[in-house]
Amino acid sequence: MTSTFIHLLTGFIEKTFVITEFELRKLRHDFTELITRALQPALWLLIFGQVFSRSGAIHTGNIPYLDFIAPGILAQSVLFVAIFYGINVIWERDLGIVQKFLASPTPRAALVLGKGFSAGTRTLSQAVIVYCLSLLLGVKLNWSPLALLNVLVIVVLAATLFSTFSLIIACIVKTRERFMGVGQVLTMPLFFASNAIYPIAIMPGWLKTISHLNPLTYVVDALRTCMLAGSTSAFGLGLDYAVILLTTTILVFIGARLYPRLAT
Amino acid sequence: MGPRIHRQRAEGRVGLGLDDFPMSDTVIEIKTLTRRFGAFTAVDALTLSVNAGEVFGLLGSNGAGKTTTIKMLTTLLPPSSGEARVAGFSISTQAVDVRRSIGYVPQAVSVDGSLTGYENLLIFAKLYDLPHREQQARIREALEFMGLTADGGRLVGEYSGGMVRRLEIAQSTLHRPRVLFLDEPTVGLDPIARDAVWKHLVDLRANYGTTLFFTTHYLEEAESHCDRIAIMRQGKVDALGTCKELETSLGPGHTLNEVFVHYAGSALDSGGTFRDVSAERATAQRLG
Numbered sequence: 001m002t003s004t005f006i007h008l009l010t011g012f013i014e015k016t017f018v019i020t021e022f023e024l025r026k027l028r029h030d031f032t033e034l035i036t037r038a039l040q041p042a043l044w045l046l047i048f049g050q051v052f053s054r055s056g057a058i059h060t061g062n063i064p065y066l067d068f069i070a071p072g073i074l075a076q077s078v079l080f081v082a083i084f085y086g087i088n089v090i091w092e093r094d095l096g097i098v099q100k101f102l103a104s105p106t107p108r109a110a111l112v113l114g115k116g117f118s119a120g121t122r123t124l125s126q127a128v129i130v131y132c133l134s135l136l137l138g139v140k141l142n143w144s145p146l147a148l149l150n151v152l153v154i155v156v157l158a159a160t161l162f163s164t165f166s167l168i169i170a171c172i173v174k175t176r177e178r179f180m181g182v183g184q185v186l187t188m189p190l191f192f193a194s195n196a197i198y199p200i201a202i203m204p205g206w207l208k209t210i211s212h213l214n215p216l217t218y219v220v221d222a223l224r225t226c227m228l229a230g231s232t233s234a235f236g237l238g239l240d241y242a243v244i245l246l247t248t249t250i251l252v253f254i255g256a257r258l259y260p261r262l263a264t
Numbered sequence: 265m266g267p268r269i270h271r272q273r274a275e276g277r278v279g280l281g282l283d284d285f286p287m288s289d290t291v292i293e294i295k296t297l298t299r300r301f302g303a304f305t306a307v308d309a310l311t312l313s314v315n316a317g318e319v320f321g322l323l324g325s326n327g328a329g330k331t332t333t334i335k336m337l338t339t340l341l342p343p344s345s346g347e348a349r350v351a352g353f354s355i356s357t358q359a360v361d362v363r364r365s366i367g368y369v370p371q372a373v374s375v376d377g378s379l380t381g382y383e384n385l386l387i388f389a390k391l392y393d394l395p396h397r398e399q400q401a402r403i404r405e406a407l408e409f410m411g412l413t414a415d416g417g418r419l420v421g422e423y424s425g426g427m428v429r430r431l432e433i434a435q436s437t438l439h440r441p442r443v444l445f446l447d448e449p450t451v452g453l454d455p456i457a458r459d460a461v462w463k464h465l466v467d468l469r470a471n472y473g474t475t476l477f478f479t480t481h482y483l484e485e486a487e488s489h490c491d492r493i494a495i496m497r498q499g500k501v502d503a504l505g506t507c508k509e510l511e512t513s514l515g516p517g518h519t520l521n522e523v524f525v526h527y528a529g530s531a532l533d534s535g536g537t538f539r540d541v542s543a544e545r546a547t548a549q550r551l552g
Contacts, residue, residue: 018390026378029419094546096370100436103338103368105360106391263340 008107015106019114024121034125041077041126045070045133048197058198063231067139071223072196074130078123078155079216082162083187085119086170090179093262102263109256112164116252119163120156127155140229150226150237157244158219164251171258196220200234218243289316291443291475292337297346298499299332306332308499309346314492316442319469319476321486324496325528326544330479331371333496334447337477338368351442364392367436367474371447372547375431377421381412384420385435392439406434410464426457430464437468444468446478450485452547458482462489483520495527502527 027034045066052058053065060068092098101111134141142148166183173179193207194216200208211217222240225233233240292314299307307329314320322330335341337350339359348355351365375384385406389399407416410430415423420431429449437444449465450458466489468474480486486493487507495503495510503510503523510523 015391018387022376022379022383022387025383026376029378029380094372094543096372096374097376099340099370099372100368100374101391102340103363103366104388104391105363105393260340263335 012107012110015110016114016117019106019111020117020121023115023118027122034122037077037081037126038129040080041073041130042133044073044076045130045137049073049137052197059202060199063228064139066137067228068199068224069197070130070134070137070139071227072194072220074127074155074227075158075194075216075220075223076191076196077126077130078158078219079162079190080187081123081126082119082159083166083190084180084183085115085163086166086168086183087176087179089115089167089170089262090174090176093174098259099263102260107256108259109252112167112255112259113160113252115167116160116164116248117156120159123155123159124152127151134227141227142229142231147226151223154219154222154226154240154244157248158216161215161219161244161248161251164248164255168251168255168258171255171261174262190214190216194220195234215243215247290314291316291318292320292348292350292477294337294348295346297333297336297348298344299329299336299341300344305499307336307343310499310501312494312501312504314443314475314477316475317469317473318491319466319489320478321490321493322477322479322496323481323483323486323493323524323528324479328496328528329499330496331447332499334368334445334477334479338366338445339363364439365442367439367441367444369429369432369436369444369446369449371451372543373428373432375420375428375435378419380417380419381407381423381431382416384431385416385438388435388438394439402438406438409467410434411460424457425453426460429453429457429461433461433464433468437472437474440472441474443475443477446476448479448481448544448547450480450482451544458485465489483524487520495524497528 049066049069052069056065058065058068089098102108131141169182169186170179173182193210194214195211196216200211200217203211218235218240221234222237222244224231225237225240290313292312294310294312297307297310298305310329310333322333324330332341336343337348337355339355339362342356350362353361353365355362375381379387382403385403386399389403394402403416404413407413410433412427412430412434415427420428423431433444433446433449444465446465450461453461462485465476469476490507492504492506493510494501503513505513507520507523510527511518511520514523514526
C-alpha cells in the first residue's frame with residue numbers, strides 16, 4: 001500500500017520535472033522573449049515609480065515609495081507573464097501536441113504542474129531585472145543568501161500559481177480570442193486589488209476585503225519581507241507561504257481535472 | 265494479454281517478430297460504443313474487432329465519426345455508453361494501461377517545432393519510462409528506422425512535412441506499442457512523402473508486429489495497404505471486410521471508389537463541422 005503510494009509519488013515528481021525540462025529546453029533555442037519581457041518592469045519602476053515617489057501622494061510609512069513598490073512590480077511582472085501562459089496550451093491544442101501528451105500514461109497533474117514550474121523558472125529573469133533596476137534606483141535590498149533564496153522560491157511558486165490559473169481558463173474557454181479577452185479582464189483587477197503599488201491601509205473597506213482574498217497580496221507581502229532590508233511582514237511569512245502553497249495545490253488539482261477537456 | 269506485455273517490458277526485448285503476435289489475437293474489441301454530443305450522435309453503437317498485427321483502415325466522409333472513434337479508443341474522450349478493450353484493457357476503467365499499450369499520431373502536427381527531433385523523442389522516452397540505459401539506443405534506432413538520422417539535431421520547425429510525420433511516428437512507437445492509432449496520417453503530404461510514410465508504417469508492422477488502426481480519405485491508400493477496412497457513415501459501420509470483399513459485394517466489376525460512394529454516401533450530405541475542416545486545412549498547410 002505505502003510502496004504503491006511512494007511509487008506513484010516518485011513517478012509524479014519525475015514526470016513533472018520531465019515536462020519542466022522540455023519547456024525550458026525550448027527557451028534555450030529561442031530566448032528573445034526573456035529580453036522583451038524586461039521592458040514592462042522597467043517602465044513601471046523608472047516612470048510610474050519615480051513620478052509617484054516625487055509626488056509623495058502615497059504614504060508608505062517608514063520605507064521610501066520606490067522601495068515599497070519594487071517588490072510589488074516584481075510580483076506584478078510575474079503575474080503578467082504567468083497569466084497569459086495558458087495561450088501556449090491553446091496553441092498546443094490547435095496543433096495535436098496536447099492530445100499526444102494526454103494519450104501517454106503521464107499523470108495529468110504532472111502535465112499541469114510541470115508547465116507551471118516552467119513558467120516559474122521563466123519568470124526568474126524578471127527577478128534579475130527588478131533587482132538590477134532596484135540597484136540603479138538606490139532601493140535598500142536585503143542581500144542575505146536566505147532572503148535571496150526565499151525570493152527565488154516565492155517567484156517560482158507565484159508564477160506556478162498564476163500560470164496554473166491561466167491554464168484552467170484556457171481549458172474552459174479553449175480559443176485564443178476568448179482567452180485573450182478573459183486574460184485582459186482578470187489581470188488589472190488582480191493587480192489593483194492588491195498591495196503591489198499602494199498599501200492596504202489606504203484602501204476603502206470593500207477593496208481591503210477583496211485584496212485580503214487575492215493571492216497576489218500574499219505574494220507581494222512575502223516578496224516585500226524578503227527583498228527589502230529591514231522590512232517586516234504584514235501577515236507573517238508563514239501565512240504568506242501557506243496561502244500561496246494551498247492555492248497552488250488547489251489550482252493544480254482543478255487544472256488536472258480540466259486538462260483532458262483540451263483533447264475533446 | 266496483460267501479463268505478456270509486462271514480460272516484454274521487463275525483459276526489454278528489442279525487435280519482436282511477427283511470431284510474438286499470433287494473427288488470431290484480438291487486439292481491439294469494440295462493443296456498442298456510443299458517443300453523443302448533445303442531441304448529436306457522433307458514434308452510434310459501434311461494434312468491431314481488430315486482430316493483432318492487422319492494418320485496419322477506417323474510412324468515411326468528414327463527420328462520419330472516425331476521429332471520435334479514435335479519440336475514444338485512445339482514452340481521450342469518454343464514451344457515452346458501450347465499451348471497448350484495447351490490448352486487453354478497458355478504455356473506461358484501465359485507461360492508464362491502455363495508454364501504455366498504444367501509440368497515437370493525431371491528425372494535427374503533434375511534435376514540437378521549437379525542439380530538435382532528438383529532444384522530441386527524448387521527452388517521450390522519459391514519459392513512457394524507457395529504461396535509462398536503453399533510451400539513447402532506442403532513439404538512435406527510431407531515427408534510423410524513420411530515415412531521420414542526419415536530422416536528429418535540427419529544430420523540427422525546419423523539417424519538411426514528410427519528415428514531421430515520420431518523426432511523429434517514431435515518437436509514438438518509441439515504447440513499442442501493440443497498437444498504433446493514426447488519424448489521417450498522410451493528409452497534406454505530396455505523393456512521394458506519402459509513399460515514404462507508408463513504407464515506414466509497413467516496416468513497423470513487419471518488424472514489431474504493431475497493429476495499425478488508421479483513418480483516411482484516400483481510397484488508394486486503403487486499397488494498397490489495408491488488410492481490412494470499415495466504412496463509417498453517420499456514426500455506424502456500413503461496410504466491413506477486405507477491399508476485395510467489398511468490391512465484389514456490389515457485384516462484379518466495381519471499384520473501391522464506387523464502394524465508398526455506395527456506403528459512405530455522396531460527399532454532399534456531410535462535410536464535417538467548421539472546426540474539422542479548418543483543422544484539416546491548417547494541418548495540410550503546416551505539413552505542405
